[in-house]
Amino acid sequence: MIATARRLARDGFPVMPHFPARLIADKVMLEDWIARYRGEAGVDRALLLAGGRSAPAGAFQSSMQMMETGLFDKYGFTRLHVAGHPEGNRDIDPDGSTANVDAAIRWKQQFAERSDAEMAIVTQFAFEARPVLDWIAGLREAGVHLPVHVGIAGPAKLQTLIRFAIACGVGSSLKVLQRRAVDVTKLMLPYEPADVLSDFARAASRDETPAIAQVHFFPLGGIRACAEWAARHVVSERGQIAAGGRPSPSAASGR
Known part of the structure; x- marks a missing residue:
């Protein structure tokens, strides 16, 4: 991962590696990762996640515990992105509520207010705009004003997206894919995110x-x-996806 980060940085890309808390054994291991990314690849930004495993490998259960160590500030990481879950997260709230994820996002807002790091929320990928828009409105009412980077699944086979959606717990938006799968004429066509991007625009x-x-x-x-696909499309001011031109700013996450 560090070698890849170094190569991408050398090619002119800003690199934002993932730090999955539940895969990191302890503070020593976390500091080793941070120091090597910084020293060997010049990385100064990170996406902080709990990670997909149910039981932590060691000391860290959540991204908040990694942030509390102060190590990212110590090594000059100026940009920290954190996860947002518009449709909740069963790993965090097994009862199906959003109590824990809501508390976590409020904590991250408070951390941003006492930190020098530039922070943003990166959401899980969605196939429907309305649940995400409602979630953002709720954040603002709760006093959370971090900028939101909306997760969008790139073009892919419908079967691939359904598999990822089930694995990642994207419940409400999964219905959009299921409706599409019922239509035999669309079943074999690759999914493209034009409609959901138009709704957001x-x-x-x-x-x-x-x-x-x-x-x-x-x-x-x-x-x-x-x-x-992104290079062929641009979101116009009227909220339409138009062919040609340059894409709007985006960050690609290589899962």
């Missing part, structure tokens, strides 16, 4: 979600396919 044009800072592509169908 129209909302942004009405100032409904001014804190949406970027689209964060999850290239579940492959990085090349996602990058080529």
